[in-house]
Amino acid sequence: MKEFAILLEKLALTPSRNRKIALISDYMAVTPDPDRGLALAILTNNMTFTHIKSGKLKDIAKNHVDEFLFKLSYNYVGDTAETIALIWPYYEEGYDLPPLHRIVEEFENTPKSDIPKMIENYLTIATPNERWAMIKIATGGLRIGVSERLAKTALAKFGNKDLQEIEEIWHGLKPPYLSLFDWIEGKGPKPHVKFSDVFHPLMLSTPIDEEKDFEKLDIADFQVEWKWDGIRVQLVMDGDKRALFSRTGDDISAAFPDITQNVNGSAVLDGELLVGKDFMPDSFNHLQQRLNRKTVTQKQMSSHPAYICVYDMLFDNGEDIRNLPLIQRRKRLEEWFDKNPQTRLTLSEILESSTWDSVTSTRQKGADDHGHEGVMIKRKESVYVPGRPRGEWFKWKRNPFFVDAVMMYGQRGHGKRSSYYSDYTFGVWDGNNIVPIGKAYSGFTDEELVLLDKFVRNNTVSRFGPVREVKKELVLEIAFDSMQESTRHKSGIALRFPRIHRIRWDKPVQEVQSLSEIRREFLI
Amino acid sequence: MVPRETAIITHGHADHARFGHQKVIATPETIAIMKARYGDNCAQEFRPLPLRQTMRMGEIDITLYPAGHVLGSAQVLLNDGQTRIVVTGDYKRGKDSTCADYEIVPCDILVTEATFGLPVFQHPDPRVEIQKLLQSVNNNPDRAHLIGAYALGKGQRVIKLLRESGYDKTIYLHGAQRKLCDLYQAHGIDLGVLENVGNRKKSDFAGEIIVAPPSAIKDRWSRRFPDPVIAMASGWMQVKQRARQKGVELPLIISDHCDWNELLQTIQDTGAKTIWVTHGREDALVHYCQTHLGLEAEPLSIQGLGEGEDE
Ligand SMILES: [Zn+2]
Ligand SMILES: [Zn+2]
Numbered sequence: 001m002k003e004f005a006i007l008l009e010k011l012a013l014t015p016s017r018n019r020k021i022a023l024i025s026d027y028m029a030v031t032p033d034p035d036r037g038l039a040l041a042i043l044t045n046n047m048t049f050t051h052i053k054s055g056k057l058k059d060i061a062k063n064h065v066d067e068f069l070f071k072l073s074y075n076y077v078g079d080t081a082e083t084i085a086l087i088w089p090y091y092e093e094g095y096d097l098p099p100l101h102r103i104v105e106e107f108e109n110t111p112k113s114d115i116p117k118m119i120e121n122y123l124t125i126a127t128p129n130e131r132w133a134m135i136k137i138a139t140g141g142l143r144i145g146v147s148e149r150l151a152k153t154a155l156a157k158f159g160n161k162d163l164q165e166i167e168e169i170w171h172g173l174k175p176p177y178l179s180l181f182d183w184i185e186g187k188g189p190k191p192h193v194k195f196s197d198v199f200h201p202l203m204l205s206t207p208i209d210e211e212k213d214f215e216k217l218d219i220a221d222f223q224v225e226w227k228w229d230g231i232r233v234q235l236v237m238d239g240d241k242r243a244l245f246s247r248t249g250d251d252i253s254a255a256f257p258d259i260t261q262n263v264n265g266s267a268v269l270d271g272e273l274l275v276g277k278d279f280m281p282d283s284f285n286h287l288q289q290r291l292n293r294k295t296v297t298q299k300q301m302s303s304h305p306a307y308i309c310v311y312d313m314l315f316d317n318g319e320d321i322r323n324l325p326l327i328q329r330r331k332r333l334e335e336w337f338d339k340n341p342q343t344r345l346t347l348s349e350i351l352e353s354s355t356w357d358s359v360t361s362t363r364q365k366g367a368d369d370h371g372h373e374g375v376m377i378k379r380k381e382s383v384y385v386p387g388r389p390r391g392e393w394f395k396w397k398r399n400p401f402f403v404d405a406v407m408m409y410g411q412r413g414h415g416k417r418s419s420y421y422s423d424y425t426f427g428v429w430d431g432n433n434i435v436p437i438g439k440a441y442s443g444f445t446d447e448e449l450v451l452l453d454k455f456v457r458n459n460t461v462s463r464f465g466p467v468r469e470v471k472k473e474l475v476l477e478i479a480f481d482s483m484q485e486s487t488r489h490k491s492g493i494a495l496r497f498p499r500i501h502r503i504r505w506d507k508p509v510q511e512v513q514s515l516s517e518i519r520r521e522f523l524i
Numbered sequence: 525m526v527p528r529e530t531a532i533i534t535h536g537h538a539d540h541a542r543f544g545h546q547k548v549i550a551t552p553e554t555i556a557i558m559k560a561r562y563g564d565n566c567a568q569e570f571r572p573l574p575l576r577q578t579m580r581m582g583e584i585d586i587t588l589y590p591a592g593h594v595l596g597s598a599q600v601l602l603n604d605g606q607t608r609i610v611v612t613g614d615y616k617r618g619k620d621s622t623c624a625d626y627e628i629v630p631c632d633i634l635v636t637e638a639t640f641g642l643p644v645f646q647h648p649d650p651r652v653e654i655q656k657l658l659q660s661v662n663n664n665p666d667r668a669h670l671i672g673a674y675a676l677g678k679g680q681r682v683i684k685l686l687r688e689s690g691y692d693k694t695i696y697l698h699g700a701q702r703k704l705c706d707l708y709q710a711h712g713i714d715l716g717v718l719e720n721v722g723n724r725k726k727s728d729f730a731g732e733i734i735v736a737p738p739s740a741i742k743d744r745w746s747r748r749f750p751d752p753v754i755a756m757a758s759g760w761m762q763v764k765q766r767a768r769q770k771g772v773e774l775p776l777i778i779s780d781h782c783d784w785n786e787l788l789q790t791i792q793d794t795g796a797k798t799i800w801v802t803h804g805r806e807d808a809l810v811h812y813c814q815t816h817l818g819l820e821a822e823p824l825s826i827q828g829l830g831e832g833e834d835e
Contacts, residue, residue: 066815
């Protein structure tokens with residue numbers, strides 16, 4: 001546990017991604033099983049102790065510390081785990097914390113009534129940093145700037161394996177990943193995982209470069225489909241066993257029983273999750289509402305039924321067909337559809353694409369008439385490889401819309417950008433007030449970031465933690481893909497993919513449009 | 525802080541010593557520091573008052589006692605024959621070989637600072653922190669170590685602690701650290717070989733230690749060093765969130781102020797029955813004095829002080 005606490009602190013304080021990877025990989029090399037596997041589970045957020053709650057830990061601390069002083073301290077520190085770690089009044093020197101697996105075992109098996117006593121004992125023999133690490137582990141959500149992908153990248157580096165290979169079996173394995181480490185260290189075979197037990201990492205596209213790519217690419221080599229404004233999903237079916245995964249591999253089956261209960265056959269399919277009747281998609285917001293629910297009501301399922309527009313097939317029954325070219329996978333997919341009639345799955349249409357000009361007009365027409373996000377341009381010979389291989393699949397988004405808005409708040413960024421105010425909330429006039437319509441943290445150059453950061457610092461009117469409210473004086477030209485109704489924002493609208501297109505240092509805020517004006521102009 | 529006719533200055537930090545008073549009473553060291561920082565004419569008249577010597581002002585005897593904060597730092601005892609009031613200025617209880625040790629001054633009313641007046645502040649032994657630094661230097665021979673430290677006090681203390689741990693290589697200085705390091709050396713505090721960063725090649729700084737003001741460590745200036753480990757020596761570094769916010773990779777919890785327990789210890793050691801708390805987290809310390817120590821306590825807001833940084 002001692003070493004893992006040190007690792008967590010270093011990870012929290014090291015800004016460089018490569019150095020974080022090296023830290024984790026070095027830790028794997030010197031730490032025995034099962035501790036390193038448990039550490040991996042913790043770093044990838046695959047280990048939670050549901051019966052230990054942050055509020056409970058606060059109560060434990062408050063039993064030993066003046067409540068008023070605890071409150072003042074918490075207000076200053078801003079993090080429960082760290083407040084408890086620093087304020088804990090007892091320390092008995094000379095004890096070593098038990099190894100990580102013993103702590104995990106205790107966290108898992110200690111009956112609820114004995115938890116306070118166990119935690120108190122550990123707090124008393126641990127250093128402040130070890131206390132912090134322990135509380136973070138117990139309550140989950142490390143927030144140390146380590147993503148699941150980064151942890152797996154470190155594992156790949158440690159074992160000198162390809163990240164893809166690890167991704168491929170990852171979702172079929174469980175902590176403490178003994179067979180995984182055996183394989184990585186050459187002491188055992190690659191763990192076998194059945195196709196329907198896991199999520200298979202997705203193949204992703206790159207944006208097309210209008211100036212360079214069209215000249216180089218021959219349209220005859222490509223297949224063109226709509227780019228849908230939904231959620232990329234993977235549907236895994238094996239007889240009665242069905243699971244729906246998001247693009248990051250989260251199992252979202254529970255929110256969409258209308259899909260999992262109404263499909264049949266055996267396959268792994270790649271497609272776009274949408275809601276709407278008769279395969280006519282409703283706006284993204286309706287989908288978002290269903291996605292945010294843990295469970296779904298009958299009413300929602302009938303007003304906004306879910307379906308998948310399928311565009312690729314990874315496994316045909318048990319057969320892995322990812323090494324076949326796209327054009328053959330498509331043929332297998334069509335045949336599979338013929339054999340397995342579906343009510344919640346539809347095949348993605350292949351669009352006419354004899355010349356780049358015709359693709360250009362299709363893309364424009366799709367955006368104007370149906371609100372499509374653009375088109376996908378996929379190489380017919382492309383095999384299905386996880387990640388983002390260059391030159392295989394392109395997305396060509398429709399042209400963005402633009403709106404002028406006033407900067408309202410700046411928030412500190414993360415990682416490399418943590419010393420900058422790099423996330424900006426912006427708004428438009430509503431009567432005499434400015435109401436927020438969105439938030440953007442991209443679209444500007446490094447030089448512009450320096451200027452925006454400076455503007456935030458020099459024009460702060462109040463602060464809330466990492467957020468500064470600024471004088472309503474700077475106009476930002478925001479590019480976005482679409483505007484939709486939303487009940488989640490006070491303004492009643494939500495922008496898709498907003499980014500800062502230009503900084504209008506010259507433009508007076510009075511000239512920014514009003515909420516009602518932009519609603520009229522852009523709402524779909 | 526407005527200029528006064530007569531000002532007693534506890535120590536040379538910018539939030540305690542300002543330009544433009546008519547007459548300044550302070551230890552000779554503090555006067556030297558003020559002159560070095562603000563020029564020989566930063567006050568019209570200087571009245572050096574060495575430690576433990578008494579000077580009469582009207583009905584009141586004034587005596588300065590060491591505060592253990594930085595070179596020249598002093599507490600002020602005001603005594604009218606009936607009531608003894610001690611104003612601590614900034615102070616600490618831990619060992620610091622760059623200045624005289626804090627001394628307990630019994631009194632009736634204690635006016636104490638409270639920069640780290642929250643129970644989350646429990647400063648570790650600074651020697652352990654220096655070991656952390658040396659270990660990091662050892663583990664990263666290709667990288668420079670850039671330590672943010674205030675130019676008065678903290679910079680010299682970090683250097684001295686390094687020397688006391690046996691580090692005898694040249695330590696490099698940001699230009700802004702130079703003047704006060706020289707002044708400390710002239711006062712007999714041996715800081716070893718110090719050199720300005722100057723125009724050396726980037727690669728020359730691999731494995732070296734550079735001391736700079738906190739404002740410089742994340743600045744453009746820091747790009748002249750090879751992949752620097754950004755360190756910062758400050759009591760605030762106890763809070764990881766704060767270190768992360770400031771982009772500090774190696775926090776060194778080295779403070780020139782009392783931590784929470786030292787504040788409580790001092791309050792009890794002086795025997796004061798009335799405590800006025802200022803300069804920091806007044807609310808927590810006042811609350812503790814009232815409810816746990818049964819003392820009279822209140823916050824004292826002092827003009828012109830901003831958020832209590834280390835200075
Ligand atoms: Zn001060
Ligand atoms: Zn000071």
